[in-house]
Amino acid sequence: MNIDTTVCSTVCSTVCSTLLLACSAWGRNTAAPDAPVVNVCIEYDSEPRAVQIAQSVATRLLAATDVNLRWQTGFRACPANGVRITLAPHSTSREHPGAYGYASPYEKSRIHIFADRIAAAEPGPAMAQLLGHLLAHEITHILQAIVRHSETGLMRAHWSPEDHVRMRQHLLGWDATDREIIHAGLATR
Numbered sequence: 001m002n003i004d005t006t007v008c009s010t011v012c013s014t015v016c017s018t019l020l021l022a023c024s025a026w027g028r029n030t031a032a033p034d035a036p037v038v039n040v041c042i043e044y045d046s047e048p049r050a051v052q053i054a055q056s057v058a059t060r061l062l063a064a065t066d067v068n069l070r071w072q073t074g075f076r077a078c079p080a081n082g083v084r085i086t087l088a089p090h091s092t093s094r095e096h097p098g099a100y101g102y103a104s105p106y107e108k109s110r111i112h113i114f115a116d117r118i119a120a121a122e123p124g125p126a127m128a129q130l131l132g133h134l135l136a137h138e139i140t141h142i143l144q145a146i147v148r149h150s151e152t153g154l155m156r157a158h159w160s161p162e163d164h165v166r167m168r169q170h171l172l173g174w175d176a177t178d179r180e181i182i183h184a185g186l187a188t189r
């Protein structure tokens with residue numbers, strides 16, 4: 001693993017604590033009007049409905065940290081400071097084994113998501129919820145601009161089976177440290 005690449009594993013090795021993992025309600029659709037705006041460009045050629053729902057989930061998650069996401073499809077007109085997400089329909093066993101996707105926080109731009117692994121983990125409508133949480137998780141890596149994970153909430157390194165159950169019905173919460181680090185990272189973009 002490259003030192004500047006954060007890989008978010010699907011391995012559920014951490015015992016979930018319901019006392020520490022506070023689930024929020026579905027949350028706000030947007031942050032305050034004067035909150036920072038982050039352009040996010042996404043390329044995909046499968047699961048269009050799930051991607052649309054996932055974008056909404058990720059937008060609500062980041063709104064809780066006072067960040068507005070502005071989405072556009074494709075990289076052609078992506079702003080220079082935009083976050084670029086590739087949603088790959090297929091993966092090979094050699095590509096970051098066990099991970100749903102990866103980000104390069106020090107590069108401050110590029111995210112790669114393995115759509116087939118998300119669909120395998122959450123077949124059916126719940127796939128969109130998992131994808132939305134993963135988009136928010138990886139975008140947060142880019143915005144925080146450092147390689148780190150939190151002890152609780154969305155930015156944990158490993159989501160437990162209980163986390164997956166929560167994602168189907170609610171938004172995962174944030175660790176108390178995440179918002180501050182996001183806005184510190186935004187100040188350097």
Ligand SMILES: [Zn+2]
Nearest residue numbers: 006007008157
């Ligand atoms: Zn991660």
